[in-house]
Amino acid sequence: MTEQLPIAKALNLAMRDAMAADDSVLLMGEDIGDLGGVFRVTDGLKAEFGAGRVLDTPLAEAGIVGTAIGLAMRGYRPVCEIQFDGFVYPGFDQIVSQLAKLTNRHRGRQSFPVVVRIPHGGHIGAVEHHQESPEGYFAHTSGLRVVAPSTANDAYWMMRQAIESNDPVIFMEPKAKYWARGEVSTGGAQYALHESIVARQGTDVTLIGHSAMVHVLMQAATIAENEGVSCEVVDVRSLSPLDFEPLVESLRKTGRCVVAQEAPGHVSIGSEIAATLQERCFYSLEAPVMRVSGFDAPFPPAQLEAVYLPDADRVLDAVDRVMAY
Numbered sequence: 001m002t003e004q005l006p007i008a009k010a011l012n013l014a015m016r017d018a019m020a021a022d023d024s025v026l027l028m029g030e031d032i033g034d035l036g037g038v039f040r041v042t043d044g045l046k047a048e049f050g051a052g053r054v055l056d057t058p059l060a061e062a063g064i065v066g067t068a069i070g071l072a073m074r075g076y077r078p079v080c081e082i083q084f085d086g087f088v089y090p091g092f093d094q095i096v097s098q099l100a101k102l103t104n105r106h107r108g109r110q111s112f113p114v115v116v117r118i119p120h121g122g123h124i125g126a127v128e129h130h131q132e133s134p135e136g137y138f139a140h141t142s143g144l145r146v147v148a149p150s151t152a153n154d155a156y157w158m159m160r161q162a163i164e165s166n167d168p169v170i171f172m173e174p175k176a177k178y179w180a181r182g183e184v185s186t187g188g189a190q191y192a193l194h195e196s197i198v199a200r201q202g203t204d205v206t207l208i209g210h211s212a213m214v215h216v217l218m219q220a221a222t223i224a225e226n227e228g229v230s231c232e233v234v235d236v237r238s239l240s241p242l243d244f245e246p247l248v249e250s251l252r253k254t255g256r257c258v259v260a261q262e263a264p265g266h267v268s269i270g271s272e273i274a275a276t277l278q279e280r281c282f283y284s285l286e287a288p289v290m291r292v293s294g295f296d297a298p299f300p301p302a303q304l305e306a307v308y309l310p311d312a313d314r315v316l317d318a319v320d321r322v323m324a325y
Contacts, residue, residue: 014156014157015079026077029117033054085121115171119173121174135172146240177212194243196236199218207233216310216315247273257322263293
């Protein structure tokens, strides 16, 4: 079955299908039941599955994650919603000190199939704590899987795969693209959960990004094509583990690379990608790997978000610089 769905509805359908297939799957979070969540991603699921499987929680992220850990130990597969990216920090200790380490602490005898959903990124005109990109914290933490879909089809299948995983998964959702529509095929997963993919073929420059940034890279690639530069766009999809082979293969073909992200650039996903590619592709490089990112400063007021967040112009400036070598 194939249909056109926004990313938010694709996530909703994925959780509905997972809950229908497995009674151990349950949802928990702030206002996810009657309201359906701030972004309506869980809309209608409480009415369908009941309050025993779609749990409205107190405003206590540490309690949400801690409770999910206990439920996982009893055989459930909880899917937790953190209402906004900047609200995850009260639950950070439970995630990195407990959830990430418990399987290792039990020497593999106990699995912790917990999904933590985090709407992340900017472009919604909100205040601080509502437009952050904290994925680097979690990708740095051993014991966590961290994924970030950019399309509706990936949102559906990556959520299904995350729920089926026996390891904890941090699921970063591009809130600015919740209502971007795309074709969703529920007939079978096209890619593995942690597989990087080439979203657009090109020959001159490799553009690498994840989540909502992929849309910016596709826009930049279209503009560059009109100016005679062919850009290949690679969507990494998974931030930990990160599938480097498609990135390496692309860079060895083009010889030039721009890595882009909304998060600040210092000690980041983009830093790791750039460093690894320069180690593995040094003799293929025609120019240094360039990075485009948010600035190393707290997220600004909404009126300045367009200055802070990378756009197609900033990506194209980096393309011009690598092409000038």
